[in-house]
Amino acid sequence: MKRLLSAGNAVLGQRLQDVSATLEPGQLTAICGPNGAGKSTLLSALAGLEALDSGQVLLDGRLLAELPPKERARRIGYLPQSSETAWDIAVRSVVALGRLPHGGLGDDAVDAALGELSLEALADRPISTLSGGEKARALLARVFAGEPEWILADEPLAALDLAHQLALLTSLKARAAAGVGVVIVLHDLALAMNHADRVVVLDQGRVSADGAPDKALSPEILEQVWGVRAQWLGEPGAHALIAS
Amino acid sequence: MTRASLILAALLAIAFPLSMLAGRVWIDPATTPNAAIILAELRLPRGLLAMTVGAGLGAAGAAMQGYLRNPLADPGLFGIAPGAALGAVASFWLGYQASWWALPSMALAGAGGAMALLALIAGRTGGIALFTLAGLMIASLAGALTSLAISLAPNAFAMSQIVTWLMGALTDRSWSDVYLAAPLTLAGIVILALAGRDLDALTLGDATTRSLGVDTQRLLWWLIAGIGLTVGSGVAAAGIIGFVGLIVPHLVRPLTDRRPSSLLLPSALAGALLVLVADSLVRVLPLVTELRLGIALSLIGAPFFLWLLLRMRRGELIG
Numbered sequence: 033m034k035r036l037l038s039a040g041n042a043v044l045g046q047r048l049q050d051v052s053a054t055l056e057p058g059q060l061t062a063i064c065g066p067n068g069a070g071k072s073t074l075l076s077a078l079a080g081l082e083a084l085d086s087g088q089v090l091l092d093g094r095l096l097a098e099l100p101p102k103e104r105a106r107r108i109g110y111l112p113q114s115s116e117t118a119w120d121i122a123v124r125s126v127v128a129l130g131r132l133p134h135g136g137l138g139d140d141a142v143d144a145a146l147g148e149l150s151l152e153a154l155a156d157r158p159i160s161t162l163s164g165g166e167k168a169r170a171l172l173a174r175v176f177a178g179e180p181e182w183i184l185a186d187e188p189l190a191a192l193d194l195a196h197q198l199a200l201l202t203s204l205k206a207r208a209a210a211g212v213g214v215v216i217v218l219h220d221l222a223l224a225m226n227h228a229d230r231v232v233v234l235d236q237g238r239v240s241a242d243g244a245p246d247k248a249l250s251p252e253i254l255e256q257v258w259g260v261r262a263q264w265l266g267e268p269g270a271h272a273l274i275a276s
Numbered sequence: 277m278t279r280a281s282l283i284l285a286a287l288l289a290i291a292f293p294l295s296m297l298a299g300r301v302w303i304d305p306a307t308t309p310n311a312a313i314i315l316a317e318l319r320l321p322r323g324l325l326a327m328t329v330g331a332g333l334g335a336a337g338a339a340m341q342g343y344l345r346n347p348l349a350d351p352g353l354f355g356i357a358p359g360a361a362l363g364a365v366a367s368f369w370l371g372y373q374a375s376w377w378a379l380p381s382m383a384l385a386g387a388g389g390a391m392a393l394l395a396l397i398a399g400r401t402g403g404i405a406l407f408t409l410a411g412l413m414i415a416s417l418a419g420a421l422t423s424l425a426i427s428l429a430p431n432a433f434a435m436s437q438i439v440t441w442l443m444g445a446l447t448d449r450s451w452s453d454v455y456l457a458a459p460l461t462l463a464g465i466v467i468l469a470l471a472g473r474d475l476d477a478l479t480l481g482d483a484t485t486r487s488l489g490v491d492t493q494r495l496l497w498w499l500i501a502g503i504g505l506t507v508g509s510g511v512a513a514a515g516i517i518g519f520v521g522l523i524v525p526h527l528v529r530p531l532t533d534r535r536p537s538s539l540l541l542p543s544a545l546a547g548a549l550l551v552l553v554a555d556s557l558v559r560v561l562p563l564v565t566e567l568r569l570g571i572a573l574s575l576i577g578a579p580f581f582l583w584l585l586l587r588m589r590r591g592e593l594i595g
């Protein structure tokens with residue numbers, strides 16, 4: 033049986049109004065939409081962190097809400113938008129928190145995650161001494177260290193410069209290529225267009241489009257959802273969005 | 277054991293025998309008459325009790341700061357210490373202090389009542405703001421009821437007894453106080469230590485913590501139980517001893533890797549050391565009556581708190 037993470041008729045207040053989406057492993061799925069469309073809420077619901085008013089989230093056909101929290105945490109890694117670090121702990125300690133669902137065991141996975149995001153040299157530095165881009169990498173490494181089957185990240189590329197955005201995307205795509213289901217909330221439509229395997233467009237708590245990037249982010253959808261007249265220029269993989 | 281814990285344990289091993297000798301009467305085991313009795317019946321239980329109370333307050337403060345993610349949090353914020361004090365004052369008021377067990381058990385009942393109330397109000401959501409507000413409200417209610425009990429004291433003697441007790445001290449404590457406070461405090465510290473790893477996760481915020489499979493509501497219950505036992509039994513044994521829970525974790529944090537879990541044991545040891553040394557000092561100070569330990573620690577603590585605030589204002593404080 034294929035491993036799937038799916039939301040079925042999910043309703044949560046005004047934020048999610050009957051959202052259904054079935055996500056597949058081995059893909060980079062981008063959730064896009066205007067501010068307040070319910071992107072973060074959907075991601076958080078898929079991570080099992082929201083109590084839905086109705087509908088359900090299923091992991092491999094089982095109700096996510098009924099899974100023991102530790103098992104859920106071992107299988108689904110979640111990176112919230114906030115980059116809060118209350119105490120100035122070392123980068124390695126931050127990454128090692130990803131092993132909590134595994135009883136704190138697994139130093140190898142911590143080392144591997146540090147390596148995968150090129151953080152070896154920074155491992156013993158206090159987190160406050162890192163630049164914004166380095167910190168984003170460290171927080172993502174925490175998710176990688178848990179070796180989850182699913183990685184759900186809420187705007188992991190926000191506030192990063194282009195080089196860091198591409199570096200993080202490369203790491204996420206490598207995980208997807210290794211069979212992990214990667215789902216990220218993305219504001220930058222060009223990044224979604226060029227890098228995602230699939231795009232889910234949300235608008236006012238509903239799914240407006242779902243499919244390959246060139247279909248889900250077609251000029252018609254852009255106008256309907258964002259109210260912007262725009263067109264894509266350039267080659268596949270190197271598209272640029274031009275407002276017209 | 278980390279380096280910080282080893283250093284603190286070594287300091288404690290030096291301070292403890294010295295504190296046995298220090299007091300109104302300096303003991304020279306070879307010459308002082310009745311040295312064995314003074315040591316066995318007065319100084320030993322007092323020293324052990326000082327370490328017990330200090331260890332409990334230190335660990336409770338570290339856990340509290342970890343949970344609230346705030347270096348200025350103090351176990352007093354929980355309302356548990358004022359609740360325990362209210363229970364103890366009630367035992368004076370009712371004239372129960374004649375039997376040795378009445379005061380501590382009523383203090384523990386007061387702590388338990390405050391804990392139950394806190395859990396009832398804030399336990400469902402586990403949110404920090406509601407939790408802090410509920411704790412402050414319980415603290416102020418218990419404080420008001422304590423003042424009421426003082427103002428309605430049946431006679432001047434009872435009133436002075438209550439007021440003096442509230443100031444916090446370890447004078448005239450016996451082995452029975454140790455037998456009561458030590459196991460409860462130890463149990464509380466063990467509970468807090470078990471919550472350590474979940475407190476570490478909170479470093480990355482509430483959503484991340486829950487995504488890591490931590491039941492934040494259960495964590496809150498653990499903390500209420502652990503802090504209730506440590507602070508409740510501390511107040512039962514020694515009255516209100518302020519600021520230890522605030523200062524100690526703050527001083528110890530730079531010696532650790534700053535993870536809340538690795539701060540718990542060193543804070544317990546440093547708390548034990550601070551209260552033991554402070555209690556020895558108030559014994560040797562040449563005053564007519566012994567300076568109350570609670571007053572002495574507040575005299576150190578309040579200026580320290582102000583200094584912390586000044587440093588924070590200058591933006592020098594990083595977790």
